[in-house]
Amino acid sequence: MNQRRTALITGASGAIGAACAYRLARQGWDLLLHYRTERDETLTKNCTDAGARVGWWQADLSEDDWTDSLRDQLKDSGEVTGIVHAAGNTGEGLIARVSDDQIDRTLAIHVRAAAIIVRECSRHLLRARFGRIVLIGSTVGLSGNAGQSIYAAAKMGQIGLVRAWTREMARRGITSNVVAPGWIETDMTVDILNRNRDALENEIPAARIGQPDDVAAAVAFLMTEEAGYISGQTLPVNGGLWMV
Numbered sequence: 268m269n270q271r272r273t274a275l276i277t278g279a280s281g282a283i284g285a286a287c288a289y290r291l292a293r294q295g296w297d298l299l300l301h302y303r304t305e306r307d308e309t310l311t312k313n314c315t316d317a318g319a320r321v322g323w324w325q326a327d328l329s330e331d332d333w334t335d336s337l338r339d340q341l342k343d344s345g346e347v348t349g350i351v352h353a354a355g356n357t358g359e360g361l362i363a364r365v366s367d368d369q370i371d372r373t374l375a376i377h378v379r380a381a382a383i384i385v386r387e388c389s390r391h392l393l394r395a396r397f398g399r400i401v402l403i404g405s406t407v408g409l410s411g412n413a414g415q416s417i418y419a420a421a422k423m424g425q426i427g428l429v430r431a432w433t434r435e436m437a438r439r440g441i442t443s444n445v446v447a448p449g450w451i452e453t454d455m456t457v458d459i460l461n462r463n464r465d466a467l468e469n470e471i472p473a474a475r476i477g478q479p480d481d482v483a484a485a486v487a488f489l490m491t492e493e494a495g496y497i498s499g500q501t502l503p504v505n506g507g508l509w510m511v
């Protein structure tokens with residue numbers, strides 16, 4: 268990259284967000300990393316060693332009180348022209364038992380937060396005439412899954428966001444895409460994988476569970492200058508489990 272650029276990565280305290288951060292640091296991005304519970308100082312060190320300037324921003328994105336703190340953070344962090352939204356929760360259970368609160372929080376983290384973050388960065392993006400937006404969706408948004416109907420709706424909602432943003436902003440050099448992982452080995456999936464690993468590996472054409480860096484590699488490509496003609500798309504990273 269010729270000039271330094273800053274990427275905001277939500278969920279950088281999680282496995283996929285952290286893998287994206289490290290890839291982007293090595294690709295020449297400075298980073299504004301988001302966490303909810305605890306920042307990852309090993310990640311800070313790795314990214315700093317790779318040459319990135321690193322800042323952190325804390326927010327519970329299922330709440331509705333963090334927009335002002337994001338604005339303050341953006342004032343301090345310089346112009347953000349890359350956004351990777353990797354914060355997320357898991358599914359919620361069968362529809363008969365889903366609470367109002369679970370519905371609200373799941374939609375808030377995946378859809379409301381993505382929309383607010385992009386809105387708050389949009390002035391910079393449009394002025395820069397360059398931007399890379401990647402939302403971490405899910406193969407479940409494409410295939411559906413029992414016990415994850417709100418999660419699936421939220422992930423499909425992200426696909427709607429990037430398609431609409433493409434129509435609004437692609438002419439200004441701003442691309443918007445979803446990367447849709449399948450089974451990836453992280454804290455989010457560890458219990459299910461421990462119980463069902465063999466069955467899942469049999470079902471996946473690539474015959475293995477994905478790693479966070481499998482997702483980060485796709486994200487890092489979509490964040491390059493060279494990926495500037497790819498927008499509004501959903502890229503599954505799932506070993507062939509679900510094909511579009």
Ligand SMILES: NC(=O)c1ccc[n+]([C@@H]2O[C@H](COP(=O)([O-])OP(=O)(O)OC[C@H]3O[C@@H](n4cnc5c(N)ncnc54)[C@H](OP(=O)(O)O)[C@@H]3O)[C@@H](O)[C@H]2O)c1
Pocket residue numbers: 277278279280281282283284302303304305326327328329330352353354355356357376403404405406447448449450451452453454455456
């Ligand atoms: N792992 C998979 O198989 C898989 C498959 C498809 C899609 N995905 C998607 O990939 C993304 C990353 O997941 P992951 O596998 O990396 O999981 P992870 O390691 O559990 O990380 C989840 C991240 O989301 C953050 N987060 C959770 N609830 C939040 C909230 N209410 N407000 C703000 N941040 C919150 C966590 O923050 P703290 O840790 O700081 O609390 C953490 O940074 C998610 O959107 C997930 O839906 C994952």
